[in-house]
Structures are given as C-alpha cells and as structure tokens.
Amino acid sequence: MNDKTISSTPARNHGGGMRWLFNKKILFFATLASLIIIPIGVGDDYIYHIFITICLFAGLSTAWNIVGGYAGQLSLGHAIYYGIGAYTGMLMLNSGVSPWISMFVGAILAAGVAVAISYPCFKLHGPFYALASIAFLEVFHVISLNWVGLTGGANGVMVPLEMGWSTMIFTERLPSLVIVFGLMSFSLAVAWVIRRSKLGFQLIATRERESAARGAAIRTVHVRLYAAAISAGLTAMLGTFHGSYLTYIEPESAFNLTFSIQIVLFALVGGLGTVFGPLYGTILLVPITELARGWLGSSAIGLHGFVYGVVLILVVLFMPDGIMSLIQRYLPSSRVRRLDASVENSVDHVPLDDINKPTRPPIGEVVLKVEHLDKHFGGLHVTNDLSFDLHKGEVLGIIGPNGAGKTTVFNMISGFLRADSGSVAVLGEDGHFISPKTPGAFARSGVGRTFQIVQPFAAMTVEENIMVGAFYRFRSVEECRKAAREIASELGLNRFLDEEARNLPIGGLKRLEVARVMAMRPRILLLDEVMAGINPADLREAIELIKVIRNSGISIIAIEHVMQAVMELSDRVIVISSGEILAQGKPEEVVKNEAVIEAYLGKEASDASNE
Amino acid sequence: MELIFSLIVNGLMLGSLYAMVSVGLTLIFGITKVINFAHGEFMMIGMMLTYIITTYLGIHPYLTLVFIVPLLFVLGILVQKYLIEPLRNSDEHVQIFATVGLSIAMINLVLMIAGSDNFNTPSSGMRHTLDLGLATVLTGQVVIMLCSIFMVGGLHLFLTRTQMGRAIRATAQNRNAAQLMGINVSRINMVTFGIGIACVGIAAVLLSPLYPVNAQTGQSFVLIAFVIVVMGGLGSITGAFFAALIIGLVDSFTGFYLGSSLKGVAVFGIFLMILIFRPSGLFGKARKLAHVS
Amino acid sequence: MLRMNNVSSGYGATTILHDVSLEVKKGEVVTIVGGNGAGKTTTLRTLSGLIDTSAGSITFKDEDITHLPAHQVVNRGITLIPEARQLFPEMTVLENIQMGAYRPAAKSRYEQRLEEVLALFPRVKERLHQQAESLSGGEQQMVAIARGMMACPELLIFDEPSLGLAPIVVSQVFDVVKKIAESGTTVLIVEQNVQQTLKVADRAYVIENGRIVMDGQAQELMGNDHIRKAYLGI
Missing domain, CATH: 3.40.50.300 (P-loop containing nucleotide triphosphate hydrolases)
Known part of the structure; x- marks a missing residue:
C-alpha cells in the first residue's frame, strides 16, 4: 500500500491495481464476517433480527440485480418469486416435506414462472416492462387470495411449530442467521460467477445495445430468460427460508408491491448492475431505518417506507450510480481513468508498421x-x-x-x-x-x-x-x-x-x-x-x-x-x-x-x- | 334484462370515475413522456384534504375544489421542476424510480401522520339514490359522470383552441421543433404536469363523498388508471375516456358474475394482453407510440 | 449582424465543431457547404441554442446570445428551419403555421404576415386544413418554410431544405429561398446541393471536419476544385 504500487500499476477498472483489489477484497470479506460476528457478539434477539433482515434483503437484491441490473429489465414484481418460494415451503412443510427439499422445488417452480412471464414481456421496454411486472404481481396476489383450497386465501398458511434443522424453525436466532447468511452468500457467489462468465457479458451487451449484441450472434432473448430464471430461483429459495422464519405467510405480505420495490431500492442504492452493490445498499439502509425507528418510537407505522421513499428520491437525484460509484471514487487507484489529452491525440495514430501485411489474394467467386x-x-x-x-x-x-x-x-x-x-x-x-x-x-x-x-x-x-x-x-x-x-x-x-x-x-x-x-x-x-x-x-x-x-x-x-x-x-x-x-x-x-x-x-x- | 341494464349503468358510472382519475395521467405521459407512478398518491392527498377541510369547516365537499385544485396544480409544477426536469436526460430506470420513490414517500408520510384508518368525508347528499327506472344510481355518481365528460371535453378544447394548448401539443409531437418556434419547453412541461395533477385533484374532491380514503387509496385506483391509459393509447385523452368506460363495464360485469375479488384478474389480464399484443392501445395507430414515446 | 467567434461545441464529451468563426451581414445570403458529417448541422444547432457552446461566443446585432436557450434565440429574431422538415405531424397545416408565429413579436403581425406568406405558397394555402403528416415531402418542406417565415425573423436559417426531395421540388425550394432573400430577410443556408446554393448565395464558407477551411464570394467558389474534391474525390 505505498505510492509506488499505485503509480506503477496501470489503472484498470475491474480488479486491476493491487491496492484496489486488496481494499475491495478486505472491505468485502470484513463486511461479510461482520454480518455474523456482530450479532453473535451482541447476542441480542433484536440485533439478530436486524441482521437476518439484512442478509435476507441483501440476498434478494443480489438475485434481483441479475435480471434487473445485468440484463436491465426493471422488474417490480419480484415478490412473485419470493411468494412462490414461501408458499411452496409452507405448504410442503405442512405435508411433512423439509424446507431443505421444498426450497429447490420452489426455485424450479419460480424459474418456470419467470420464463413464462418474461418471454412475452421482453419486447416491452423501461416503464412498460415495469408496469407489466406490477400487473403480473397483482394477478398473483388476487389468485393467492382466491385459491382458498391451496393457499388458505386471506387467512394465509401457518406451519406447526416443530423446532429443528429439518423444519428450519428455531427458538434461537443464530441458526436462522446462519441459514440466511449461507443463502445470501450463495446468491452473491452466483452473481459473481455470472458477472465473470460469458452469460454476464452477453447480458450486459444486450442491455447496453441490443442491436449490436444481436449482430454479434448473441441470443438476446435466451440469455435474458436464463437470467430471469436464475434470479427467480434464488429469490424463491430465500422466500422458502423466510416463510419458515416467520412461520406464517399470507397473500398481503407474500405478493406485495412495496416489498418488491424495497428489493429494487437496495440494489439501486448500492449500484445497479454491480456484483456487491446490493449487499452494501442493504447494509446501509436497513440499519438507518431501524435506527430511525428507535428515535421516533417503534410504533410509528410508515416510517420505514417514508425513509425508503425519500432515500430513493435522493439517490436518483444525486447519486444515480449508487454507493459503488462512491467506493470507487474514494479509492484513487481504482478510479476509472479518463483519457488525458495526450492519449486522446495518440489513440488514432497507432503505428501499423509491425503488422504483417499479407499480399492481396486475387478476387474469387x-x-x-x-x-x-x-x-x-x-x-x-x-x-x-x-x-x-x-x-x-x-x-x-x-x-x-x-x-x-x-x-x-x-x-x-x-x-x-x-x-x-x-x-x-x-x-x-x-x-x-x-x-x-x-x-x-x-x-x-x-x-x-x-x-x-x-x-x-x-x-x-x-x-x-x-x-x-x-x-x-x-x-x-x-x-x-x-x-x-x-x-x-x-x-x-x-x-x-x-x-x-x-x-x-x-x-x-x-x-x-x-x-x-x-x-x-x-x-x-x-x-x-x-x-x-x-x-x-x-x-x-x-x-x-x-x-x-x-x-x-x-x-x-x-x-x-x-x-x-x-x-x-x-x-x-x-x-x-x-x-x-x-x-x-x-x-x-x-x-x-x-x-x-x-x-x-x-x-x-x-x-x-x-x- | 333489468339486471343487464343496471350492470351497464353501474359500469358507465364507474368508468367515468376511472376516466377522471386517468385523464391527468395520460396527459402527463403524452407530453412529458414520464409515467407518473405517484399519480394515485396525489389523488389520495386530495381526498385527505377534502376530508379535513370538509369536517373542520363544515362546508360542502365540492366547495373544497376552490382550494384543492390550485394547490395540486402548484404541487405538480414543483414535482416537475425539482424532480422530473433534472432527470430528463437520465437513464430510464432513474426516471421510473423518481416517481416510484415519490409514491412510497407520500403513502408512508400519510401513514405516519394519519395511520391506516379510513376517513369518511360527509356524504352531503351525494349518496342519495336516484331511480332511473331500470337501475338506481347515486347523485354523486351522476355528478362524476357529467364532470368527466366536461373535463375531457374541456381539455380537448383547451388543447386544440388555445395558444397554450397548441404549444403543449406541439411540444408533445416534436420537442425540438417546438423549441425552434420559441416555445419554452420546460415551462410547458411544468404547466402540463400541473394540469395533470389538478385533474386528479378534481377527481379526488368528487370521489370523496362516495369513497372512504386511507393512505393506500391511491394505489388501488392508480393501477386501474395505468390499465386505462395504456389501453386508450398513451397520451390520448379521448382514448383514455373510452378505455375507462370499457374497463368500468368489465369491472361491473366480472364483479357480478365472477365475484368482486376476481375482477382484478380480468382487468389485469386485459392489461397484459394489450401491453403484449397491442402496445399502442386499442384505438391507437401502431405508429403513434413511436413518436409519443 | 451575426457573428460566431472561435466557437467549439459538440455532444457530451465529443467535440464536433472546432474554433468556428463566421459572420453574416444584414441582407446577405450566406451558405455553409461541406460533406456529410463535416459539422454543418451542428453549426446551426449551436447557433440556434439547441446545443450549448463549449467555447467561444456568438453575437447577434451586437448582443451576446452564446448561452441563450433555443426559445430565447427565436425571440431575438433568429429562426431555424430544421433538417427533414420536422412538422408537428398531428396538427393541421394551419396549426403548424400558427405555431410559427408563437414568438410575441410575430403574434401582433399575424394576419398580415399570414397573407404575405401564403401568397408565396399557393399549394400550402389549398391544404390549410389537412393533417401535416398527410402531405407529400415537397409540400411539407413548403409548410416548414412558411412556418419559419411566420416568426418574422430577421435572420432565417435553412438546414438542408432540399434533402430527400425530387429535383423539380428542389428547384422550387430554391426559388422560394431566392424570393425570401430578395424581400430583405437575411439568410443563412446549409446545403448538400452545392451548385444551386452557390448560385443563390453571396458568400460561402466551406467546412470540413468541424473546421472552416475556406471562405469567399460564392461566385469564386463555384468552380473551385477543393469543393469538387470534398464531394467527389476528383
């Protein structure tokens, strides 16, 4: 971490520059560790609850970001997949199937629904895609209210309180934290791998400029469907966990628009399309609202939402690229280098001498x-x-x-x-x-x-x-x-x-x-x-x-x-x-x-x- | 027969109510190209204010129009000026979340102040039933029906016959050329936003004697308003009017035959069909969307 | 009357105009000629305030208009008839023409001006109540010019008025430009159709890669090899 490393390292955006890499890694792993260590250290149930909430939303936002950020499809209906996961878990648990199994059933179900919903909607852009996703959410909400035989209608579904790892229901908070931490880490790992894989590049290329992506033989619809399916699957797994954690689920909370918007909000605040942005966004926002609740009295309903709404407005006005852009700004070596004038002048004067010039073949058929x-x-x-x-x-x-x-x-x-x-x-x-x-x-x-x-x-x-x-x-x-x-x-x-x-x-x-x-x-x-x-x-x-x-x-x-x-x-x-x-x-x-x-x-x- | 007739009458009544809520939304979209996700919240605020003024001053709810319409007009201008205009060249998602954020903040502010209770504005004679022979309606519904027709007609005349109205249409059709005519486009956008919000203010006042209001009221109306605006062809005021009547009828019939809880599925089902298969709206030409959006 | 002093401008980070200086005197017809992408349209968009100037200054009748927004530039008496006509498609021809007289100074003279303008465009007069989008390309160009004239500008700017029009219509357009100039309006015109423009113009500037490379009397430039080369490579 001396000046020499900075100056001798060519500025790179992604992972380049030793100091940046070092800091970013430290920051990331320190953050992850603190999510487990702090609540264990404090040992308070309320603190546990906050950290479980953080892990849950960080996982959900990270999952959303795969389709919303990488692929640029602004879904405001992600609660659909959360709800599917939660209901699948609850209903199967009532039939004696462990959430560890139903989690994957829910994920597959949600992925299927995501593909069915997304396929016709991909030709919609921006606000229209968002509107369509809200409409689908509303449809699921109404269906879950009315399919009483399956969902119990407005009364919701409860599970018998059988404690233990197989039911994912605990009197202690620590096991729940461990499980949700694991799921969140899994989401992060998936998001990280995708960002570095062919799929990630193809998604971002499609988002940035669909025509050129198609011209490069990218199957723009396919790749977005993969993203939607993966994102929905991860969301459903977290939904299954959360159902067990709450031991109760109802249509109002499962297929909820505000819940969907919250998921998006954390990703937006953190930095849309970045791997770790959603995590940082959640860590920043959840405690703020919890603290505000502490100051203003815990009975103030609407406070959460008000803070989120105001933060959302402030972010779009003043920090549309999210926290990740700030992190980059304050780590000098990671900063995206602007070409200085001398470079700009020279970019077009690249000598071509060293290129071997083959002689021209005759014109053919x-x-x-x-x-x-x-x-x-x-x-x-x-x-x-x-x-x-x-x-x-x-x-x-x-x-x-x-x-x-x-x-x-x-x-x-x-x-x-x-x-x-x-x-x-x-x-x-x-x-x-x-x-x-x-x-x-x-x-x-x-x-x-x-x-x-x-x-x-x-x-x-x-x-x-x-x-x-x-x-x-x-x-x-x-x-x-x-x-x-x-x-x-x-x-x-x-x-x-x-x-x-x-x-x-x-x-x-x-x-x-x-x-x-x-x-x-x-x-x-x-x-x-x-x-x-x-x-x-x-x-x-x-x-x-x-x-x-x-x-x-x-x-x-x-x-x-x-x-x-x-x-x-x-x-x-x-x-x-x-x-x-x-x-x-x-x-x-x-x-x-x-x-x-x-x-x-x-x-x-x-x-x-x-x- | 009597049943069908009364369902139709009810549907049209409901439809004209929806029309009032949707007109401002479609106007704002047509000119500023922004989907105002907070539209319903402005209506909710309007209804809350109607309730407060009516109960404290003991006046007829309709009289609050004098206060509420100008207030919402100014609110609309402020929102356009300080939230929408600064984001005009930003990414689409940033624009979407600006009004989404506004919507969440408004709902929850009201929740914090007023809680989640329902407030009933005094009906002040607007819940009298009128017997039309085959069907009965409320006085308030008739007023809404007439007002919605006046509002749509009035806006139409304003947009076609006045200098300001023409400038608004010119801006919608070609922003660049409008500037070259000497039109101050950002001022036009502010006025348009103000008018759109003022329209939903009128709707709020007229609805108050008939519907209770709580912090979430705006959401339930605005989702249907989105359906209507898309169905009528984004930016088309008359389109929105007829789409509102259709949705009113669908609402009334499916509510009766499928039960009130399932009518939402029908309405949103139609919405998704239109979004996916006919995104320019039922009456719109396919090309229209291209220069509107 | 109009002066651009060392103006640079562009879109976002990309600078397109470099150090452009030109002037238009009262009563003149001045043309800017140059190939595709040379910066002609950018020059006009900068002049009319549609894009902001990043360096240099623009003055009109000795007043600084460098950073005025487009609508205020119009109020000062400069009207641009944009490339590709840009009518308001869902308005009638008459409404389009009315919009032209939006500027306060033009509103008061509306009736009289309308008569003058329509006298110049008999075809437009016949179609006043049609939707603008239903007109043919040539008719639309005439409406666009009529709309621009309604503002009673002191300086009228044309951006590629002949673009995409049939040859017979092109010569009609140039007849109109000539008449407008003869009536005393100062004209700045950008065109691909170099020869015809040079015949109408008094003076010309040649622009290449965002820089003015040559200027002079239109007559002199007519046979200039440089221009032929820029366009045809011979």
Whole structure:
C-alpha cells in the first residue's frame, strides 16, 4: 500500500491495481464476517433480527440485480418469486416435506414462472416492462387470495411449530442467521460467477445495445430468460427460508408491491448492475431505518417506507450510480481513468508498421448474392428492385446522397430488417448458398457488420467490447479474451484494452466497432461509414487498416461518404439514389458519370463538367 | 334484462370515475413522456384534504375544489421542476424510480401522520339514490359522470383552441421543433404536469363523498388508471375516456358474475394482453407510440 | 449582424465543431457547404441554442446570445428551419403555421404576415386544413418554410431544405429561398446541393471536419476544385 504500487500499476477498472483489489477484497470479506460476528457478539434477539433482515434483503437484491441490473429489465414484481418460494415451503412443510427439499422445488417452480412471464414481456421496454411486472404481481396476489383450497386465501398458511434443522424453525436466532447468511452468500457467489462468465457479458451487451449484441450472434432473448430464471430461483429459495422464519405467510405480505420495490431500492442504492452493490445498499439502509425507528418510537407505522421513499428520491437525484460509484471514487487507484489529452491525440495514430501485411489474394467467386430487394416504409419506396453480387476478397463501395436508402440495404443484408420481397444468399463454408433470416443467423453464416452510429457497450472495457464479438466462436471466457487481445493488437488498440469504451475518442470508437466485428472472424464484412467524422490524419491509417483486412481474404461492402477512401479502396462502386442503383462500375468511371454528379452536386455541376 | 341494464349503468358510472382519475395521467405521459407512478398518491392527498377541510369547516365537499385544485396544480409544477426536469436526460430506470420513490414517500408520510384508518368525508347528499327506472344510481355518481365528460371535453378544447394548448401539443409531437418556434419547453412541461395533477385533484374532491380514503387509496385506483391509459393509447385523452368506460363495464360485469375479488384478474389480464399484443392501445395507430414515446 | 467567434461545441464529451468563426451581414445570403458529417448541422444547432457552446461566443446585432436557450434565440429574431422538415405531424397545416408565429413579436403581425406568406405558397394555402403528416415531402418542406417565415425573423436559417426531395421540388425550394432573400430577410443556408446554393448565395464558407477551411464570394467558389474534391474525390 505505498505510492509506488499505485503509480506503477496501470489503472484498470475491474480488479486491476493491487491496492484496489486488496481494499475491495478486505472491505468485502470484513463486511461479510461482520454480518455474523456482530450479532453473535451482541447476542441480542433484536440485533439478530436486524441482521437476518439484512442478509435476507441483501440476498434478494443480489438475485434481483441479475435480471434487473445485468440484463436491465426493471422488474417490480419480484415478490412473485419470493411468494412462490414461501408458499411452496409452507405448504410442503405442512405435508411433512423439509424446507431443505421444498426450497429447490420452489426455485424450479419460480424459474418456470419467470420464463413464462418474461418471454412475452421482453419486447416491452423501461416503464412498460415495469408496469407489466406490477400487473403480473397483482394477478398473483388476487389468485393467492382466491385459491382458498391451496393457499388458505386471506387467512394465509401457518406451519406447526416443530423446532429443528429439518423444519428450519428455531427458538434461537443464530441458526436462522446462519441459514440466511449461507443463502445470501450463495446468491452473491452466483452473481459473481455470472458477472465473470460469458452469460454476464452477453447480458450486459444486450442491455447496453441490443442491436449490436444481436449482430454479434448473441441470443438476446435466451440469455435474458436464463437470467430471469436464475434470479427467480434464488429469490424463491430465500422466500422458502423466510416463510419458515416467520412461520406464517399470507397473500398481503407474500405478493406485495412495496416489498418488491424495497428489493429494487437496495440494489439501486448500492449500484445497479454491480456484483456487491446490493449487499452494501442493504447494509446501509436497513440499519438507518431501524435506527430511525428507535428515535421516533417503534410504533410509528410508515416510517420505514417514508425513509425508503425519500432515500430513493435522493439517490436518483444525486447519486444515480449508487454507493459503488462512491467506493470507487474514494479509492484513487481504482478510479476509472479518463483519457488525458495526450492519449486522446495518440489513440488514432497507432503505428501499423509491425503488422504483417499479407499480399492481396486475387478476387474469387461470388460469396453474397442480393436479388431484387424491395422495401417500403409507409408510402415511401426505400429500396426498389435492388440486385448485386459480392465476390471473395472484393471491396464493394456503396455511395449515394443522404437518405438514398444505403443503410436500409445494410439492414436487409444483415438480418435486421426483412425485405418485402427479394432474397439475400450467403455462400456457406460448405460451398452452398444459404439464406439466413435473423441477425444471429447472418452472423453465424459469416456476415459481420458495423453500425453507422457508434455506441460501444459503454460500461465495458475495450477488451470486453471486443470479446462480445468472439463469444459465439468460443466456449470459455479466457479463449474469448485471448482472441480479443489478438484482434486488438492487429487493429492497434492494444494499449486501450482496459479503458472503458466510453472514454475513447470518435476515431478509437470507430476502430473498436471494427474490432468487435473482426473478433467474429467474418468472411463478409459490412462497414457502415467507418470513416465518417475521423481526422484527415487518421484517415490514412484507417484506409491502411481496411486494406490489411481485405488482404486477409475477407470480402467487404462499405457504405462510405469519404470519397478519398472510396476511390482508393473500392474495386467496384455502386451508387444508390432514391432506393435504386443509379450507376455501378470502377470508382474512376462512376464519379465521371453524369447522373452521379447530378445526384450529388445538382444539375448545373454536371452541365459544367460537360463543357 | 333489468339486471343487464343496471350492470351497464353501474359500469358507465364507474368508468367515468376511472376516466377522471386517468385523464391527468395520460396527459402527463403524452407530453412529458414520464409515467407518473405517484399519480394515485396525489389523488389520495386530495381526498385527505377534502376530508379535513370538509369536517373542520363544515362546508360542502365540492366547495373544497376552490382550494384543492390550485394547490395540486402548484404541487405538480414543483414535482416537475425539482424532480422530473433534472432527470430528463437520465437513464430510464432513474426516471421510473423518481416517481416510484415519490409514491412510497407520500403513502408512508400519510401513514405516519394519519395511520391506516379510513376517513369518511360527509356524504352531503351525494349518496342519495336516484331511480332511473331500470337501475338506481347515486347523485354523486351522476355528478362524476357529467364532470368527466366536461373535463375531457374541456381539455380537448383547451388543447386544440388555445395558444397554450397548441404549444403543449406541439411540444408533445416534436420537442425540438417546438423549441425552434420559441416555445419554452420546460415551462410547458411544468404547466402540463400541473394540469395533470389538478385533474386528479378534481377527481379526488368528487370521489370523496362516495369513497372512504386511507393512505393506500391511491394505489388501488392508480393501477386501474395505468390499465386505462395504456389501453386508450398513451397520451390520448379521448382514448383514455373510452378505455375507462370499457374497463368500468368489465369491472361491473366480472364483479357480478365472477365475484368482486376476481375482477382484478380480468382487468389485469386485459392489461397484459394489450401491453403484449397491442402496445399502442386499442384505438391507437401502431405508429403513434413511436413518436409519443 | 451575426457573428460566431472561435466557437467549439459538440455532444457530451465529443467535440464536433472546432474554433468556428463566421459572420453574416444584414441582407446577405450566406451558405455553409461541406460533406456529410463535416459539422454543418451542428453549426446551426449551436447557433440556434439547441446545443450549448463549449467555447467561444456568438453575437447577434451586437448582443451576446452564446448561452441563450433555443426559445430565447427565436425571440431575438433568429429562426431555424430544421433538417427533414420536422412538422408537428398531428396538427393541421394551419396549426403548424400558427405555431410559427408563437414568438410575441410575430403574434401582433399575424394576419398580415399570414397573407404575405401564403401568397408565396399557393399549394400550402389549398391544404390549410389537412393533417401535416398527410402531405407529400415537397409540400411539407413548403409548410416548414412558411412556418419559419411566420416568426418574422430577421435572420432565417435553412438546414438542408432540399434533402430527400425530387429535383423539380428542389428547384422550387430554391426559388422560394431566392424570393425570401430578395424581400430583405437575411439568410443563412446549409446545403448538400452545392451548385444551386452557390448560385443563390453571396458568400460561402466551406467546412470540413468541424473546421472552416475556406471562405469567399460564392461566385469564386463555384468552380473551385477543393469543393469538387470534398464531394467527389476528383
């Protein structure tokens, strides 16, 4: 813990920097230990109760965070799974089945319900998803009230007070604390593992930018369903425990909206999407409300809720990133480094000399066939009977005025948009043409694309961004990381590997966009205005970069406005205007074409050039 | 036959009550793009105040409108100014939790002050039954029905015929272009929020003689208001009105045939169906949602 | 009349305009030309207050308007007719035009101005009571221009008025721009259609990568190789 370690360690966000790692670990394990040691030391029943409450909510919030934070689906109905777990435990205990078994039955049940509920709701975003989750919660509430034969209706369910480990009912508080502590630790471990696994990256990529995630062959619906199921399962296990702890459960407390909101609140206060945020959020908030209750008299109903409401408002106004952002701020070496000016200037001037430049292979057979594409938006005919081919190793430039329909064509040849009629066929590795339909299918058949508006997965580092592209090729995270590093060094992004992507300047972002796609090892690369907005000095390097990619045998279609790049790179150019092919041919020929000059510069210009 | 008729009448009465509660919510969403999760709590506060003023001053509950509507208008402006506007460029989840937090704080503040008891505003003649031949209704219900029609009509005229109303619609349809016309968009948002909350204030006063109020009252109404707002097409005032009538009828019929406890399942079932299969609302064009949200 | 002094601006952390200086004199028609993504639209959005200036200053009639919000810039007499028309789709054409006269100074002259403006756009006059979204692209552009004129601005700014329009409509749009300029309104125009714009304009600025790289009389720039190169690479 001396200054030397700080200065000699490159700043890293996740786990990098010895001092940060050290502190974070100490902080975490000290916190965990204190959750057990303090109540044992004090020995007071009330203190035990508070710590059991902390562990319970920390576990629930951590579980919620897997779907709410990592996947960004703001469920306000998580009490559904808690209730399912609690009822399953109580009802099975009444039939003589131990909670240790019913816990898993409840978890499986809850996971199933979560999948059934989430599947139709994933197309809803933000507040609408939240509303739908509230509505489902309300439905479960009403059902539990009315299915008296099963749930006992409004009277709720009680269990016989048979003490012991097999029923999870104790006169002492300590065993309950041990059990809930174990469950909470299990939740934390699961959350930790997911965050570091492929699933975690895929969830965050999906949350940050769904279109690019789909373009990288991530099954965005599947991964979110896994997250929902895991989260619901963990929530139900804690529900089963809590049922036994309370020995009584009723619809009002089991399927309760305020309870759901509390779970979310702790995660939000701690830091949405962070592994340990929910734990810290709970530890901070539960005691505060308990203390406030002590000052203001224990009979004050509503005090809990009032404090939570006010805290929620204050957090969204002043600390929307939660406690974890504060922890990071006050541990200097962990701080997310902003690029200083000198770095910013140099990011685009990465020398490419050390990259071996293969000689260019000859242009080969047709690898992509686009035939008679037609697309209407409302009354607008955006693509009109468009056909073209792409050959192996060829660079095909697509140019045309703004609004000509170029990006629409890209969307149709990468699966993001379905054409009204016409077909797109990709040459598969087995030598047969296939017609993929979804972005994922296109990606797997070897078509990779960049997006015109560059938005990286902002909360991820450069390395992690590139890894997302490699996911569908490899099983393990480490292999992906290795592949990402290779790509990064090929594309000159090596020293920004640990930088958060949002800190890159525009030139770096464009390069990152290409790197993510290259990590998929595509055979056909679709580039949408990768040269736009970069400095003239960087243009040279960007062009060289594309040449390197081309020389490795990849076929490229590039939408580009920077004419210098179009002229230099393209073997063939297609000019699109008003959704139709206006001209095509060699770049030198195309720019002399009258119709093209007119489309770009207006009529008089073409007249002038004839004189 | 008589039964059906009285169920229909009851449904329409209930529906117009729901319409009053929902109109402000849909207006606020349409213009500021914020779902106000605390909408019901403003109504609850309005009903509480109606109760307090009526019982202490011994005046007719309807007279409290003079005080409560301006008060809620100002409250709405303050909420927009200090809570919603600062978060305009924040993440979606932050905006959601801002009003969720407000809702929790308001409910629990009232719980702390007033406990969880029910308070009954004096009915002041509003619970008189009127015999319509085939069905009977309460005077208060008729007043609500008429007022809801006036409110929807009045808002419609305000939005289409006045300069301020047009500026509000312009802001909703294209915020950018509205600024370029010289419209102070943040002021428009504040006024809109104020009007939306004032509307739920009117609903609160008119409801008071008919319904008891407690800290949780807002929640039970606002969930149905969400259903109506989504069903009517977010941001559409007339859409919300007709959706409210439909939900009123559904409520009345399922309440009778399935029992009052199961009607919630029917209402929320419809809600989920609409959210999932027709998110632009029953009457909305699919495109509408795109530029509304 | 209008002066931008060393203005820089952008979105969030990304700076798009670097050190842009330009001026527009009363009664002039000035154009900014440049390729896609060169910073034309950003310049206009900065001028009109839609995005804030991060460095430098903007003055209009010798008053500082650098950090004024958009609606106050309009009140000073600068109106921007935005790219891609941006009408209020669910309002009628007449309501759209009424919104144009929202600024207090324009309200008092509404009736008279309406007549003047509609005289310029006979097609618009025929469609006053249609929903704006039901109009064709060319008609919508005319409504957008009419709406902008209703504010009685001293400086009228056009952002790509010919974008996505058929060639015949484009020349109509330029006729209108010419008429507006002749009637004494100062005009700043950003266009892709370089040749036609240069014919209308008195002076021009060429912008590349967020920097002004050249300026001069429109006539002189007409045959300039630099412009051809920026657009066509030849």
